[in-house]
Amino acid sequence: MLTKRIIPCLDIKNGRTVKGINFVNLIDAGDPVVLAKQYANLGADELVFLDISATLEGRKTMIEMVHQVAEQVNIPFTVGGGISSVENVNELLKWGADKVSINSSAVKRSDLISELADKFGSQCVVVAIDAKQIEGEWFVHLAGGTIPTEIKLFDWAQEVEKRGAGEILFTSMNHDGTKNGFANEALAALSSLVNIPIIASGGAGTMQHFVDTFKEGKADAALAASVFHFGEIPIMDLKQELKRNNISVRL
């Protein structure tokens, strides 16, 4: 049986891991390569590296870090942040990234999703969607959640699936950084609407939140940062707890 995935997210700025609280105040939480190796040994199923400064400042994700992670880590990883062209993706995959995650660039030019899916296959194209619920309606936001759009989350999710995305990484701006749980209602709606895997992101605070997002939110994977980086939730403990709740995990 396919298992639910636990994915630590390493937000990267200037080659270091950081975690934005509601995407603003940054706290340094270590060397990404060292952290990645630790996570692989501690039972993480996959890793995501997001260059959080990349979209805002137009910086490219660090190829050298990708190279080092690919050399030293034996689980899959996704790289996102500031990716806007087929050439960017080609370079990242060439140096060992398994998947790439695109966000603002896909909203600005949705053809990019199809181009990447055609050239590299859907399996390596993750479309990250940051959305915020405003008066009951979910709207897509850009550039690390700072720029609102009029695009509705559920329309956009269907569009990205149609264009060949292999997976959706959904971050609720209302939940991110709150540690009050994931946006399970929206996640469950997404999961019934599209037929590609959904990664839940934003709001992890307790182990129960993960249980809830797999059960109620129907998520295929759950992503979190600070609860893992600061040791608040050890990944193996989390997986044991998920197993106790009859959620299939890799142990």
Added chain:
Amino acid sequence: MNLIIIDYGAGNIKSIQFAFKRLGIEAILSSNIEEIKAADKVIFPGVGEASSAMKMLIESGLHTVIPRLKQPVLGICLGMQLMCNSSEEGNTQGLGIFDVTVKRFSNAVKVPQMGWNVIKELKSPLFSGIKENEFMYLVHSYYAALCEETIAKTDYEFEYSSALQKDNFYGVQFHPEKSGLEGERILKNFLELKTNN
């Protein structure tokens, strides 16, 4: 050990090279037909879309070379699928090494299958020391059905071939290079297979 990873332009091959490096083996990336023929062991990788990958194989002339190789060959992911008769993906004619057709999962399950699933009913020295129901990392929308050449099964929607073998040709649907220490063990087992070259 002269280990070649066939470099025909398809996808992420560095991570396979890196996995062998972690095992202490320098794998060489090559598209040179003579080099590939002379290798002790050959890895046939592939990530991406079947028809465009097949097109690249044909352009480089590798489509006639690979089926005639005598040394152990390991196809990984799309590499394994291209070793089959044909694939529904882009209506692609394959290399015809494995006598099976590659089809798409239905929408009864999420497609692609993405993540860790178990391999079982293991039937090959490739899996020496690997226990039944070991977890491997898989990412794929298309699968090879069960057939005589099946040497490992995985269950997603139904049971399908997560590994195939015919003579010196091996294929794995999962990514041993991304499947932790157990995946690396499978790569090591491949290196230890006897060569007939």
